Amino acid sequence: MVDFGGWEMPLHYGSQIEEHHAVRRGAGMFDVSHMCAVDVDGADSAAFLRRLLANNIDKLQVAGKALYSAMLNEAGGVIDDLIVYYLEENSYRVVVNASTAIKDLRWMAERLADWQLAATITPRREGADALAMIAVQGPEARQKVWQVLPGCRSACESLQPFFAARSGDFFIARTGYTGEDGYEITLPAEQASKLWTALAGAGVQPCGLGARDTLRLEAGMNLYGQDMDESISPLDAGLAWTVDLIAARDFVGKAALVARGQQQHFLGLVLKDRGVLRAHQKVVSSQGAGEITSGSFSPTMQQSIALARLPLAVAINDTVEVAIRDKLLAARVVKPCFVRNGNVLV
């Protein structure tokens, strides 16, 4: 067990690698109740989020649609990355990271007051309204959920990726952090252990933080605090696709991003030699130096992979060197999505 943003979390329930494979090959589940659901409601909720977030919530036109976005400070650094769900008119749910939740809530409340907008911000963490979250991921994940929650099937079977639907007390989203199909189920906290036990009984493998990290790394998904933070622009963290600098809409951090532009290339590395890439290792290339932001051993690929900030001149398929202890080891530069739906892409 480790401390994770104030939550006591298991790194694994037995074998991290077996948990990883369970998600790629069958179904695994993660207790992600540490993530904080924040409801944003009111007449100005859309206007508030439109200005608060780097991605454009005007993309959310259909109830249940989800959007991944960074929330920036005025300097264009990433305060947090989050998912915002459009529940219904004037009603959104924002899901933020555990370790940043208190900071996020303070920032949101301050901006709301500055802009004098009519919206309420309600974290769903405490008391009778507290929400838990269980992510069920893998090629068999949706089938397992339908088996355990037959009453939810009609609501969630036809969901497209990045959409969510309510089913009674449950809020079921076809989202995840593994590169596999599946659901993230938000539910009243007091019902969480019953669902967990039922899923385990149906053969869904409980997975810890360790497998969650290797799965998201293989999927090329950023981890807040590691791949980006308040000192890093989303443009330098591979998140340019979530930032709209062309539309007239203004948002916090936009001016800084426009002024500074992209300075680094956020790419993947596959180690050619034997060894393990780790965060903060230096990358050496003929175009200049870079740094690994996340690295580990890929259980699916059986070699070490990493995400790295590299000089803009470095291109896909270049070979660079990584300083590991007293050696320089060769690594191939790839698009930062290594594995998707069980298939190796690089």
Place this chain on the structure above:
Amino acid sequence: MNIPSDLKYTRNHEWVRTEADGTITVGITDHAQELLGDLVFVELPDVGIEFSAEQEVAVVESVKAASDVYAPVTGSIVEINPTAVESPEVVNQDAYAAWLFKMKPAAAADLDALLDASAYQQIVDAA
């Protein structure tokens, strides 16, 4: 916790077995492999290299962390276990069968300073 009584140990979680020919066989303890989790990489030194006691000899890496393996005593490497390099998971499966390297101690008397099983057990319990 599996701590065989016929082996010697170090504070750095290595186990040491003294062979009939005076060499020592070294691995990491069951406790160490459990702390590290699934091993994915083992780097061992070349045969013939000399190390001082507590000098870094080898590296074992799991999915979550890298950890150094130290020389239990001063001596030279006489053999390494290629199976541990090729299939690091053997260390997780049986830490006391999956040895890492063998050394010829510079002075046999140095082995007296190693811990017995009960002394190592106390270190594990105190951690």
